[in-house]
Amino acid sequence: MHVIESGNVAAATGVKLARTQVIAAYPITPQTPLTEKLSEFVSKGQMTAQYIPVESEHSALSVCIAASSTGSRTFTATSANGLLYMSEQVHWASGARLPIVMCVVNRGVGAPWTVWNDHQDSISQRDTGWIQMHACDHQQILDTVLKAFMVAEKVSIPVMVCYDGYLLSHSYMPFEIPKQEDVDRFLPSFSSDCKLDPEHPLNQNTVTLPDVRPDIHGNMSPGYMEIRHNLQQDLICSLDVVKEVEDRFKGIFNRGGSPFIESYLCEDAEYVAVCMGSLSYQLRDVVDQLRNDGQKVGVAGVRLYRPFPNQAVIDAFSGKKGLVIFEKGISYGNQGPLFTDITSALYQVEERPFAHNYILGIGGREIKTQDLLDTFRKSIQSGRKNEIKTEWIGLKL
Amino acid sequence: MGQDNFGKMKSHSEPGPGDGGKTGSWRVKRPIIDLTVCIPAKSGKVACFACWMYCPDGVITRTIPPVIDYEYCKGCEICAEECPVNAIEMVEETQFADKEG
């Protein structure tokens, strides 16, 4: 069925189709309509989930952590300060290896207060051990929610589905709602072999020592460091799972692309603009214009930010002349985090493209297509010069 | 693909005794029940068992006579303090050291 609805409704629809069993969320702009939609689905009996209207985001993720530990499929969603407020639990969820799915409706963080879009919120939680996926349009939001559950449950790692506040959350676009029976075919119900259960009493997330220690049967059990190393290993291996799930999804629903980097006119491009989220669609207009001028340019939207698809980056960008990396977040005191990740991936490539870094759209600052065009042109002209300096565009100083 | 290869390491503990080791080694004094004074031991009747109820570590049996598990008894003396007939005497562990080596 085709509908024209908001990005938040697309997300809520995905959560409903996934037959999520426990939902807990706390309102924050621009995530709020997603939460409201889910409570409406539950109140109207359109979905049978337990919906817990918690008193904070910390509690929202706590409920999900506990419900997931008890063997239920769980979902929460938040933005900005809500995500920061639950940060302790964000780390906990991945450390406990729980397949929770959370939508992060990207928004700038305070202080000062802003309700508008940038990526600083999810970027700040980059090192928590979650998988971070970015969606660029409404169809991707819905589809990514479904894929996120599948990936999370296969690898026992929680997944953030990130999409731009307002630009996607509150805009209306057409998208296809898949049939429930197809979703059921794609996503089996959740089962956990180590849930909280009086029949098999386990004590979960106990204090764990720096060193290994024998269990009651005399077998050696890992220490904290082995457990954390295992999370890292599994995150790296989950790249393959993300790919397999994408293919499986395509097989059933006949749509999708690369789950790592979504390319537009990159094949023969000499220069590529790189970004995350809905900005990649705006950059397509820029690329179209530059192509009209005879420039060989393309756009690459990074869809999987953690685990970072290093090989996909190498495959996509080695041999290019230059990369222009546009970011809505910054590692304060250094540079754009995506820039850091991409240049580090390409460090080992012999003929590596130059890379420029531009910070833009912070706190919802309007991103003008003309600015993007001018910047892209300037970068192409300056080439290797200017490589390390991170510039802000759209500033009014 | 499949859950089997993932999430192999989780801090999930299984129930078992002695996580803190043989806590009997913490003891400075050992509780010794005088069976000629202890109510159930003396009378042969099911009675009292205050020591069993109050023992924080659950190392006294509710049997006639009550028996203390010295492997884990921490020597807190609560049993001796709460025994209504003062049937439990606390004896310095050094007294047993020679015999037990």
Next chain:
Amino acid sequence: MATTILNLPDDELIHPGNRACAGCGLSIIYRIGLKAIGRDTILVVPPSCLTVMQGLYPIAATQLPCLNVTFASTAAAATGVVAALKAQGRENTKVVAWAGDGGTSDIGIQALSGACERGEDFLYICYDNEAYMNTGVQRSGTTPQGVLTTTTPVIGKLQKSKNVPAIMAAHGLNYIATASASYPLDLYDKIKKAMGMPGTKYMHVHTPCPSGWGFDPRYSVKIGKLAVETGIFDLYEIENGEFRLTGPSKKLTPSKLKPVTEYFDTQSRFRALKEDQIASIQAGIHEKWDNY
């Protein structure tokens, strides 16, 4: 019928050889409390002495399934377990959150208040050893006035303790009760009763701590009794809004109260108390008891 020592269940649900201090009041209430709670229960525990007592990976002292959670999240986590059990049709399994006074009265009170307001179906047990013991005896919201802790050194805590059961009562819970490690049978019966009731239930258990309070472990039970006999800690239930004193507190009258100094003199944490402070605490207790 009130339970007696002779018909308390035999089943021991906590293994010996755990890491609790010798003579720990928490050990007494945990051991007896688990007998009342039974095996078909999932526990939720935040960081506290209980976390350590639970065991270090990969060995657990408790024989019940248990979720260790972050400090502020206990009641929200219990909510999540309840929700998941409901979603899976496993409602026979009960949920008990068991937290310290710091985890309850301070950092966890937001989540607890939220869960109480929503009426989540679990029993919350706060064991009150009147300080943050796990981190080395720092003041908490329930540390009594005058008590020396590592963050209220020299002159002791200036403020009075928070009345957490009263805060819970303000949420209109079906069942609130206090209990004491020194009266295990009373504790057992109250937990049993609470486990059989719907909605959120709250129990506040006075829990002597030899290491943090400064007394010889052998006196754990005696000191808990003194707290009741002096009228400092009262045993009561608030059932559907009805307050009633229970057990030994019910038998007390203002004239039978022992002087508070009998209690204070047993513990080194009270040694900074001055005469006028003691007099004012004593007066406060009489005033409280005159109003019962």
